[in-house]
Amino acid sequence: MIENKCEAILEKHYxxxxxxxxxxxxxxxxxxxxxxxxxxxxxxxxxIPASNFFGVVTFYAQFYLKPRGKNIITACCGTACHVKGAEPIINRMRADLAIAEGEDTTSDGQFTMEKLACIGACSIAPVVIVNKKVYGSMTPEKVSRMIKEYEKSSPR
Ligand code: FES
Structure with missing residues (x-):
């Protein structure tokens, strides 16, 4: 099955x-x-050596080697967010979503958790982005409530 889809892509690119x-x-x-x-x-x-492909995949942030969740939760880890408590927020996110250490996606594929450097919204630090929507002045409690809301709309 993967071959058929790859073949179709190859035809287009030939x-x-x-x-x-x-x-x-x-x-x-x-x-x-x-x-x-x-x-x-x-x-x-x-x-073409596979390493050429992997070189490109790992260079560009737009490419992912693992399946991503339906909802993407991104925590800012820039200096302002770090100083204002990004770490406890990230720990709470990981615990609430039950994402194992070293993993970034829930086992049911509903949520992927990411970290980013400063996203340029330091005045409302600490910042969390869910599916491109920006939430400022976050706390572990707020992030917990927010995750519950998203879980309701994406039942696991
Ligand atoms: S450090 Fe988080 S928005 Fe700038």
Whole structure:
């Protein structure tokens, strides 16, 4: 099945003489992330070392090697947010979502937790972003309530 989808992407790019980046963009759009098997498939078919693909994937923040959750919760870890208590907020998020250390997505695929450097909203630090919506002056309690609200709209 992965082969059929990769074949369709390849056909499109043969015609357009696509670059590694545009192939990877299509792979991510098709699968929601970049499956390693797809990278090896394209590497073999195009006779390009897989390391070239992985080099691009790891360089650009827009590419993901693992499936992402339906909801993306991003905590700012810039200096202002750190000073105003980002760490306890992140710990609460991890505990409430039951995301294991070293993981970033809930086992049911509903939530992915990310950290970012300063997002330029220091005046309302600490900041958390959920699905592109920005929440300022967060506390562990507020983040807990917010997660419950999102869980209601995305039952696990
Ligand atoms: S440090 Fe978090 S918004 Fe600037």
């Amino acid at each position: 015609e357009k003489k696509g670059s590694i980046i545009s192939i990877l963009q299509d792979v991510q759009e098709t699968f929601g992330y970049i499956p390693e098997d797809a990278v090896f498939w394209f590497a073999e078919r195009l006779n």
